[in-house]
Amino acid sequence: MPEPAAQSSGAPRIVLAFDFGGRRIGVACGDTVSRTAAPLSAVPAGAAGPRWQGIEALLHEWQPALAVVGLPYNVDGSDSGMTSAAREFAAELARRFALPVVLVDERYSSREAEGRLKEARESGLRRRRVAKADVDAAAACIILERWFMEH
Numbered sequence: 001m002p003e004p005a006a007q008s009s010g011a012p013r014i015v016l017a018f019d020f021g022g023r024r025i026g027v028a029c030g031d032t033v034s035r036t037a038a039p040l041s042a043v044p045a046g047a048a049g050p051r052w053q054g055i056e057a058l059l060h061e062w063q064p065a066l067a068v069v070g071l072p073y074n075v076d077g078s079d080s081g082m083t084s085a086a087r088e089f090a091a092e093l094a095r096r097f098a099l100p101v102v103l104v105d106e107r108y109s110s111r112e113a114e115g116r117l118k119e120a121r122e123s124g125l126r127r128r129r130v131a132k133a134d135v136d137a138a139a140a141c142i143i144l145e146r147w148f149m150e151h
Contacts, residue, residue: 013065016040016058017144018093019109019136020069020086025050026136029062030144037144039137050089052096059097067099070106070143104147106139113138 017037019026025045030037043054069090072082087103094101113135 014062015066015068015144015147016062016064017068017104017140017147018070018089019106019140019143020072020082020089021045021136022082022085024133024136025055025089026133026138026140027055027058028137028140028144029064030141030148032065032148035148037141037148039134039141042133042136055093056097059099064099067093067097067101068104068144068147069093069101070109070140071103073105073107075107102147104143104150106143106146109139109142109146110135112142116142 013032015030017028023045024042026042027040028037029040044051069086071086072080074080090101090103093099117134117138
């Protein structure tokens with residue numbers, strides 16, 4: 001996983017990815033050189049919206065050049081119940097932090113994340129139980145991996 005640091009012109013560009021949800025927002029980090037992603041954490045969210053202080057702390061620590069936000073669609077590609085909220089989150093993220101934000105189709109990312117974590121636990125690579133926040137952060141990792149594949 002990349003180390004948090006200020007970026008110079010020759011350094012890898014750090015990218016943070018967000019898996020937006022009504023209760024938690026999963027966060028992952030990667031860089032454009034290795035094109036790998038690693039889950040970081042999940043930031044609480046609720047009726048009042050995301051806990052922007054937690055997001056701000058992660059942005060300050062990692063200083064990303066770009067943010068990637070997962071856009072939830074239905075299986076048929078139509079907007080889901082969460083699509084507009086995810087778009088609003090992405091727009092607010094860009095506005096608050098003057099950060100370029102791109103949207104990536106996140107269909108099945110949570111299911112894929114659950115599968116990866118379950119497999120790691122069964123193989124012994126992961127010892128502790130899988131919490132919902134772990135799934136959200138792993139889903140953000142998958143969203144970032146998809147962005148790397150597209151670019």
